[in-house]
Amino acid sequence: MSIRIDQINKKFGDFVAVDNVSLSIQTGELTALLGPSGSGKTSLLRIIAGLEQADSGSIHFDDLDISARHVSERGVGFVFQHYALFKHMTVYENVAFGLTVKPKKQRPAPELIRKKVQHLLELVQLDWTADRYPSQLSGGQRQRIALARALAVEPKVLLLDEPFGALDAKVRAELRRWLRRLHDEIHVTSVFVTHDQEEALEVADKIVVMNKGRIEQQGSPEQVYDNPANPFVYEFLGNVNLFHARVKQGKAEIGQLSVASPEFTNEQEESGFAYVRPHEIDVLLNPADEALEAKVDLITIVGPNVRLEFLAKDSQQLIHVELARDRFKQLGLSLGQQAWVKPRYTKVFLGEGI
Numbered sequence: 001m002s003i004r005i006d007q008i009n010k011k012f013g014d015f016v017a018v019d020n021v022s023l024s025i026q027t028g029e030l031t032a033l034l035g036p037s038g039s040g041k042t043s044l045l046r047i048i049a050g051l052e053q054a055d056s057g058s059i060h061f062d063d064l065d066i067s068a069r070h071v072s073e074r075g076v077g078f079v080f081q082h083y084a085l086f087k088h089m090t091v092y093e094n095v096a097f098g099l100t101v102k103p104k105k106q107r108p109a110p111e112l113i114r115k116k117v118q119h120l121l122e123l124v125q126l127d128w129t130a131d132r133y134p135s136q137l138s139g140g141q142r143q144r145i146a147l148a149r150a151l152a153v154e155p156k157v158l159l160l161d162e163p164f165g166a167l168d169a170k171v172r173a174e175l176r177r178w179l180r181r182l183h184d185e186i187h188v189t190s191v192f193v194t195h196d197q198e199e200a201l202e203v204a205d206k207i208v209v210m211n212k213g214r215i216e217q218q219g220s221p222e223q224v225y226d227n228p229a230n231p232f233v234y235e236f237l238g239n240v241n242l243f244h245a246r247v248k249q250g251k252a253e254i255g256q257l258s259v260a261s262p263e264f265t266n267e268q269e270e271s272g273f274a275y276v277r278p279h280e281i282d283v284l285l286n287p288a289d290e291a292l293e294a295k296v297d298l299i300t301i302v303g304p305n306v307r308l309e310f311l312a313k314d315s316q317q318l319i320h321v322e323l324a325r326d327r328f329k330q331l332g333l334s335l336g337q338q339a340w341v342k343p344r345y346t347k348v349f350l351g352e353g354i
């Protein structure tokens with residue numbers, strides 16, 4: 001089932017929550033709506049679900065305009081951050097619930113329900129919990145059961161709103177890999193809301209970056225990470241260093257550095273700014289071309305990586321650098337040491353920044 005969102009607008013009072021959003025989602029695709037708090041992701045998801053009515057615009061499932069349809073007629077399944085399972089029901093009963101409450105004519109035979117629930121519990125790898133109650137499960141297990149319950153009624157579209165938001169970092173990381181594998185198995189068209197860029201980059205086929213009710217960029221994780229359309233997307237998708245630059249005739253000058261920017265060949269002399277990601281900077285112990293002299297100001301070891309802060313000699317700007325621990329050891333860096341930092345990749349935009 002494909003989804004076509006056409007010029008959707010939604011206001012709450014005077015506040016514009018969704019601002020003329022159009023978006024196409026292919027059948028079987030796992031799409032992440034990614035953006036900061038208040039960017040309109042949940043509002044858009046609720047409008048797709050039919051839990052919220054848009055002020056204008058339309059939603060199509062395949063070629064059918066479902067904008068006026070009630071949530072119960074849209075064939076969508078949900079998993080929310082705090083989608084509490086029914087406490088007084090066992091895991092089995094929770095997953096079977098959507099099937100057992102179907103009108104008699106559509107309700108599968110009890111034996112079929114049993115098989116189906118068994119299959120779903122195997123799919124989420126929790127068949128051994130069938131007789132337990134939700135309170136006897138971990139948070140991550142509960143969310144997997146919530147997903148099995150959502151899938152039981154064979155939704156045409158699966159909508160997930162920060163499904164792992166309430167879980168700790170390690171469980172979150174496990175569950176997102178698990179969700180990716182599960183999606184590869186079931187291929188149901190899915191849209192999930194997250195404010196966590198790592199989660200979106202790791203799980204989604206397509207990322208839709210939202211800000212202030214609008215779409216800033218959409219594309220595959222590689223496309224949005226490697227070619228951010230604008231400064232907002234660049235900053236939102238990871239840590240960055242921001243430098244002021246003068247852009248002219250295909251070059252960006254950042255202090256004494258000169259970076260080739262062929263996309264600005266025709267610019268005569270404009271102000272701009274340049275982004276460099278911390279892991280795209282080399283550290284050298286000797287002067288080199290296109291390297292800035294700087295002093296080590298802070299060293300933080302984070303597992304296999306080392307985060308460093310350098311103070312640039314000329315501009316006194318702080319420059320964040322991330323090195324693999326091996327490289328850090330090889331360099332033998334210590335606090336206060338003089339070194340040279342050399343960006344490997346720089347992304348230049350015209351203007352004054354955001």
Ligand SMILES: Nc1ncnc2c1ncn2[C@@H]1O[C@H](COP(=O)(O)OP(=O)(O)OP(=O)(O)O)[C@@H](O)[C@H]1O
Binds near residue numbers: 036044193
């Ligand atoms: N029912 C409502 N009444 C009034 N304002 C609302 C309502 N629902 C959402 N909003 C406002 O609309 C804006 C967008 O909210 P939305 O929940 O869609 O954002 P979000 O990107 O999902 O953010 P979060 O990650 O914090 O949930 C927010 O400023 C929110 O306060």
